[in-house]
Amino acid sequence: MNPTSRLVVTAVAGLAMVAAATGCRDSRTATAAEGGKAPQVKIMIGGIDKVIYLPPKLTEQLGHFKQEGLDVQLLTEPSGAQAENVLISGDVQGVVGFYDHTIDLQTxxxxxxxxxxxxxxxxxxxxxxxxxxxxxxxxxxxxxxxxGITSPGSSTDFLTQALAVRAGLKTEDITRVKAGAGPTFIAAMDNGGIDAGMTTDPTAAKLTSSGKGKVIIDMRTEEGTRAALGGLYPASSLYMDCAWVQANKPTVQKLANALVKTLKFINEHSAEEIAAKMPAEYAGGDPALYAKSINDTKSIFRPDGLMDEEGAKNVLEVLSSFSPNVQGKKDSIDLSKTYTTEFVKAAK
Structure with missing residues (x-):
């Protein structure tokens, strides 16, 4: 486990111990930062160094959170499935992960x-x-x-099962192996622990550039996603508890202002310019390869932060094709409760 992961695990464990000692705490409103100067918001990211989750760290690097008067702490977990658990427990106020978790959790x-x-x-x-x-x-x-998938219940798990079902297989026909991302995923492929797997940049760039792997399905483009999943599949997002959002609208608006500003920056700047704003360690000692990984992925980002309505419907359709959680409840899912455009429409 690297130092960052140890720090996050320790922090989350500490929060859990405090919760146990003090009983059920009220996390419905944003807490004041030191000195009471700014609302404090903790956001868990399902892999902070993944390019698909680049916006929050870039927002921090560009100073947009501070410009909005926010004290935002970015934490990281290896997968979205683990990140959502920390949100549900109330230890963080938001998660940067795949939208499909909002539908799964509604069931x-x-x-x-x-x-x-x-x-x-x-x-x-x-x-x-x-x-x-x-x-x-x-x-x-x-x-x-x-x-290979990041972990059971993760979006890579969902997508792997969906691809199999669309190909005429049953979920029980395939073997999903927890492989994480980054070094653990690459190691699993190196030692034969996995034959193939679902991953993102920069992991994908490292595997293909080294000749260790070959991309057979590319969902970094609209064309590739429609071919693989029958339509758009809104994914990377900031999601939060509905009650917390309603109780903290001014803070959520500031978050939206900062993140939409960053999405516009991504849309208007080159991969090299974006990479230069990120922490040097994210490049893993190869700045050119890191810039390439951003370039290969940056077109996925919307410039406005809005949800595509038809895309949201397709996510529900895809999940209902294989998920036992969704199949029996598809008709009772209220998609209007799984996302809101209120804050991005009002973003500065």
């Missing part, structure tokens, strides 16, 4: 909504190990293969 009686929609497409790719490239050319070849 479990939770009201969670996207307040800023970063992307209309997943930004994910299915990478096949070079050693397996002649055997796995499409999802129809997934049977009996070890398929």
């Amino acid at each position: 479990k009686g939770k009201c969670i909504q996207s307040v800023v929609q970063f992307a209309d497409v997943p930004g994910e790719v299915e990478v096949v190990s070079t050693a397996q490239a002649d055997k796995i050319k499409s999802p129809a070849d997934f049977t009996g293969k070890r398929l």
